[in-house]
Amino acid sequence: MAEVLVDYAQFEPLDLATQLHEAVVGNEALLHSRNLLGVIARYGSSLELAEQKVRKGQAKHEQGSPYHYAVVNEAGNVVGAASSYPDLRLRKLHLPIPPALAVPPLAVTFEYANPNIHAWTDVKEEEVLVGAYKQLAAMNSSGHPYGEPTNAPWTVEPIRSPKHIHTALKMAGLSRVATRLFDDGESRLRVPPISSLYILSNTDWWSAHGRQKEVKKGQWKSGWEEITEDDGHGFEK
Numbered sequence: 001m002a003e004v005l006v007d008y009a010q011f012e013p014l015d016l017a018t019q020l021h022e023a024v025v026g027n028e029a030l031l032h033s034r035n036l037l038g039v040i041a042r043y044g045s046s047l048e049l050a051e052q053k054v055r056k057g058q059a060k061h062e063q064g065s066p067y068h069y070a071v072v073n074e075a076g077n078v079v080g081a082a083s084s085y086p087d088l089r090l091r092k093l094h095l096p097i098p099p100a101l102a103v104p105p106l107a108v109t110f111e112y113a114n115p116n117i118h119a120w121t122d123v124k125e126e127e128v129l130v131g132a133y134k135q136l137a138a139m140n141s142s143g144h145p146y147g148e149p150t151n152a153p154w155t156v157e158p159i160r161s162p163k164h165i166h167t168a169l170k171m172a173g174l175s176r177v178a179t180r181l182f183d184d185g186e187s188r189l190r191v192p193p194i195s196s197l198y199i200l201s202n203t204d205w206w207s208a209h210g211r212q213k214e215v216k217k218g219q220w221k222s223g224w225e226e227i228t229e230d231d232g233h234g235f236e237k
Contacts, residue, residue: 004131005069005082008058016070017043017051019078023122024050030123034161035193038186039081039120071121071132080121082132084139088116090154090215091183096191099183107183113154113199113215115139116184126164133172137200152215153200156182158193166196174198177212 008016024031024044031040042053057068065087071080090110093102117139119132137153157165159179170176179196186192199215 003135004071004073004128005135006072008054008061008068008070011054011070011078013051013054013058016078017047017054020054020070020081021047021050023078023080027120027122030162031120033158034120034165035158035186035195036120043081069132071119071125071128073125073128079125079128080119080132082119082136083117084136084153085116085185087114088185089113090116090156090197092178092197093181093183093192096181098187098189098191099185100188102183108216110154110215112151114151115153117153117155126168129165129168130171133169133174137173154215155198156184156195157198158195160193169198173200175201177201177215 020043024040028040028044031037031044043050060066061068066083066085069082069084070078071082073079090113091099091102091107092110093099093107095102095106097106099107117133117136119129119136121129121132133155139153153174155169155174157169166176176196176198179194181192182195182197183192184195197212
């Protein structure tokens, strides 16, 4: 697998900011469809603000969390960005309300989903996007950069996103386990779009429901246990 992620600290701030700013401006419609409004605001508003955010990202990366990466193509050009947020809590909303108002029981937290991963690229760089997600997911088993292996890398993707985005996530080895209203921290005051939850599963569940239990309840079971765990009448306990 070609290395496509380069941490922010490896770049001169203005150079990286310029490349990210141009990538965002040239792909604003795609980013909007993916609900990456924060990316548009941080890097697309102005070059000056983009440079500020790059410097902030470099500082946070060096401090150990969150982790920010530039996505580069074979020519070495920056064509997008990626991030890995340890301990960002994933929540499923039961009502279409802003996440800030979704207190229990209006929302349920998936305690065992960690870390959050996300990547975006120029629309012409679909294969690079697959590589970016593969690298982000692979950090789970290697223990890098977290120091030890994590539970289950996850990301959410709006169902309105272009088909090639969902295809890239599957090609990267992530499994779609549910489609609901999810809070991924992108906005506290806006109702999130209906999205699909993708995770890198640690076990061999045979169903999406089983994989969802993995990150919701910490049930690390095999597919065999999944089909044999019932109450004697064919129903799951």
